[in-house]
Amino acid sequence: MRLTTLMSAPAVTVAPDAPLPEAARLMADTGVGCLPVVASDGHLLGVVTDRDLAVRRAAPGGDPPAEVAAVMSAPAVTVDADGTVDDAYRLFRRTGVRRLPVLRDGRPVGVLSVDDLLIDALRRFADLLAPVSGSVLREDGGRGFRSPAPSVPSPSAPVPGGPDSPVVGDVMGRALVAVGADAPFREVVDLLRRWRTGSVPVLAGDGRVVGVVSEADLLRAQDPRVTGDPPHLTARRLMTAPALTVRPGTALADAARLAVNRHLRRLPVVDAEDRLVGSVHRADLLAAVGRDAADLADRVRFALLAAVHPEAFSRLSVRADGGRVVLDGRLPPGLGAAEAARLVRTVPGVGAVDVTARPDAPAPGAAHGGER
Incomplete structure (x- = not known):
C-alpha cells in the first residue's frame, strides 16, 4: 500500500521566518498538529508541531522565541512519497516521532501520522477487537462519554471484569496527575512538561473531572484572537469540556475504539460520581485487547x-x-x-x-x- 493513500494532503506548510502566533493560527484554522517548514523554493527545512508551539514556546526563562525557525525540529524525519507502509512503520518504530512529512523531490506533499496507520490497521483487523461488550459508548447529556449502566446479567452471560470480559480497571494506571480548575496557565504547561504527557484532566473542588487540557488547547490559548492574554488564563478557560472519560468497568474493546476514533492517546478513568481514579493509555488498551483474544x-x-x-x-x-x-x-x-x-x-x-x-x-x- 502506498503512503499517499493514507496521508493527509495537501501539506499545510509555513515559512521559517513566520511569527509563532501566525503558525499557531494556521494550525488552529486547519486542524493540523504538524507544519512542514519550507524554504522559498518549497524544499523542506524542518517541522514544527503543536507541542513545539504549545510547550517550547511557553518555556520559562528569557525572551520567548518569535519565529518558527527558533522552535522547529531540523533536520526532519521524512518518508518518500513513493515509499510504502513498510517504510513508514520502520521510521516510526526507530525514531519515536508521531508524524512524518511525505516528500516528493524534496518538497512536502502531505503528512502521515501514527494515527493514520493505526486507524487503517484497526479497520483491516477489526475482528481482533471482537467480540465487544453489550455496552456502547454514548454521549449522555453533555457529561461526556460513558458506558451505560450494566443490565442484570443472565446466568450464562460473562461476568463483568471476569476472564471473559476484560475491562479498563484491569490495565489502568492509578497515578493521578491532574490540575485544579483554577490552576494558572504556567502551572499547566509545567505539569505537561514535567510528566511528558500530552494532556491532563481538570478537576473541580470535589475531585470530579470537568474537562481536559491538551497540547492543542494550549496552542489555541496562544492565539490572541481567541483568548487574549494566555499567561492570565486558568485551566477552566483552557480546557476542552466535557471530558471524554471511561469507567473502570468499561470493556477494553469499547475504550480502545473510543481512543482510536477520537484520536486520544490517554483517557481519564472516573468512578460513578465522575471522580478521577486513574488513567489508561491507548497503547495499553490495544495491547490488552490483543492479549485477551x-x-x-x-x-x-x-x-x-x-x-x-x-x-x-x-x-x-x-x-x-x-x-x-x-x-x-x-x-x-x-x-x-x-x-x-x-x-x-x-x-x-x-x-x-x-x-x-x-x-x-x-x-x-x-x-x-x-x-x-
Whole structure:
C-alpha cells in the first residue's frame, strides 16, 4: 500500500521566518498538529508541531522565541512519497516521532501520522477487537462519554471484569496527575512538561473531572484572537469540556475504539460520581485487547500487527495448534525469520514457533528455512 493513500494532503506548510502566533493560527484554522517548514523554493527545512508551539514556546526563562525557525525540529524525519507502509512503520518504530512529512523531490506533499496507520490497521483487523461488550459508548447529556449502566446479567452471560470480559480497571494506571480548575496557565504547561504527557484532566473542588487540557488547547490559548492574554488564563478557560472519560468497568474493546476514533492517546478513568481514579493509555488498551483474544492465532496476529504493520497480513498466514504456531506465506520486507520467531515467542501461550514463510523480496541465491 502506498503512503499517499493514507496521508493527509495537501501539506499545510509555513515559512521559517513566520511569527509563532501566525503558525499557531494556521494550525488552529486547519486542524493540523504538524507544519512542514519550507524554504522559498518549497524544499523542506524542518517541522514544527503543536507541542513545539504549545510547550517550547511557553518555556520559562528569557525572551520567548518569535519565529518558527527558533522552535522547529531540523533536520526532519521524512518518508518518500513513493515509499510504502513498510517504510513508514520502520521510521516510526526507530525514531519515536508521531508524524512524518511525505516528500516528493524534496518538497512536502502531505503528512502521515501514527494515527493514520493505526486507524487503517484497526479497520483491516477489526475482528481482533471482537467480540465487544453489550455496552456502547454514548454521549449522555453533555457529561461526556460513558458506558451505560450494566443490565442484570443472565446466568450464562460473562461476568463483568471476569476472564471473559476484560475491562479498563484491569490495565489502568492509578497515578493521578491532574490540575485544579483554577490552576494558572504556567502551572499547566509545567505539569505537561514535567510528566511528558500530552494532556491532563481538570478537576473541580470535589475531585470530579470537568474537562481536559491538551497540547492543542494550549496552542489555541496562544492565539490572541481567541483568548487574549494566555499567561492570565486558568485551566477552566483552557480546557476542552466535557471530558471524554471511561469507567473502570468499561470493556477494553469499547475504550480502545473510543481512543482510536477520537484520536486520544490517554483517557481519564472516573468512578460513578465522575471522580478521577486513574488513567489508561491507548497503547495499553490495544495491547490488552490483543492479549485477551480467545484464540492464540489472533493473539499472534495482533502482536505482529503492533510490531510490524497491517501489510504483513495480506501475505502472511498464521496457524496455531495447541501452543505451536506456524508462520507461512510471505514475510514483509525487513522482517527476517529469526526476528519473526522472537516476536511470536513473546505472546503468552506460545510454546514453539515454525517460520516457513519466505521474505517478500528474496535476494538472489538466498536460502530460506524454518526457525524454531
